[in-house]
Amino acid sequence: MIPAYGDAQSPEAMYGRTLLQGDQLLEDLADNINRRLKLPYDIWLRGSQCDEANAIWNGSANTITICYEGVTLDRRIFTEAGDPDPRRSALNSEYAKFYHEVAHMAISLYRLPITGPEEDAADQLAAYILLTPGDDGHVDPESVQAMKDLARTLGATESRPGQLGEEDSTDVHSLDQVRMYNLQCWIYGSNPEANADLVTDGQLPEGRASGCRKEWEQLEQAWSPLLEPHFK
Template identity: 35%
Template sequence: MLHHAGAGPRIPATVWRARALVVAGVCTAALATACGPRSQAAAPPTGGGLSVSYQAPRGGGADERDFLRERRLPEKVAEDLNRSLRLPERIEIVGRSCKKDDTPEYDPETGRIALCYGFIGEVRSMFEADRSSGAEGDADERTAGVITETLYHEAAHALIDKLDLPFTGREEDVADQFAAYRLLGQGEPGRAALLAAADNYALYARDADPADADPSDEHAPDAVRSAGYRCYLYGSAPRHKRAAEYRALVDGKRLTKERAALCQGEYDDLRRGWRQLLAPHMTDR
């Protein structure tokens, strides 16, 4: 499942599970030889669960790989979910150079989340340009936030696939809600990461050509995803000790007063929904 819109039609995990055909060109179990060498970054858990590895970058990407390793972004997400959930099957997060689109993706056939080095460089460049035009915030910190949100989004696709979780609506919307659910439970770092992701989608929306919009894309438009994350942030704020600061999210453009009035209910619904979906798989039951 691709993380960002605009890269062509997507195939939901539920459709992939019904197919026995392995798509040509997708890396198989022979990942190390078919897709280049890799280094193991985290020992796989016994049985199921998330593990992390890094392939050697090709044609650039060394700085982005080091960025991931030094901050342990994939490892932190894997540790969080392994600690919280009982996962019967292996899910591997692979840092790698991608041949096409540089778009993070969960592949149900291999059970792998590809985290593309090129995507990291693209996001960081966008934030650096945004800062040079007067925006506040450290580009590296905001990039780390976007990568963390991306990993949770793709992990949601993996959980839906491996745990056969039921859901209604679009899987991409549900995956965004999972990212918000996990991040908003992590205090200020999680809230900052979700806001960075909202800002990143707003930048993609600003730079997009309306003529390139694909009405068949199962992803919501980037501007809608940005507004959704702002709404979840605002909707969770009544329980937050710094709630007054989050009123600034209602700017009349990316989040209107009319939508803001619904946000607490939207956040409560997504939190309740994901708690119920994951309840049979939680480690503290």
């Protein structure tokens, strides 16, 4: 995977580009993939001005694009929420979004079978990659926090009651609030003791939390045999 930063012209894009470059996030993300996955050919990881907040896997161009505007929007969301370190939380959210696109990439490159909508499968696979212990038997705490911050971003951008329209209901993505609770459930289910704060802080309802360990085990059993042959 080869990182590259494209030009930025709008204020939103220039600010997002500055955040990404200052943290060398694209370089770190590309290095993570190069160390972990067997890629059949080069994949570009591009930072780009997209004129929208987004992240995209393009199988025809073999490219994952991180839109600068998304980083800027995340920073604004966490700033307005009073986050103690909105820059770090915004970069964490983009980190997790990247792995959602990596999941799309893996489904495409390795011809992984899925049942159900691909966007839901990509959320599952991103969670599996980020929340599964490494060779040392430990889960990377930064990866866990990245998933938590992505869930917080989804919670902040959800459509408000009474504002849901046909476009929301027919989108290929599940509603942001549904995705938020799914991510929180899998984080909690992967290690209930370490992530008990999701329940005690009132983020994840106890009624959903009670089944999250089982949800995680099912997710793990489904994705482990599919992705394992493609790890280095």
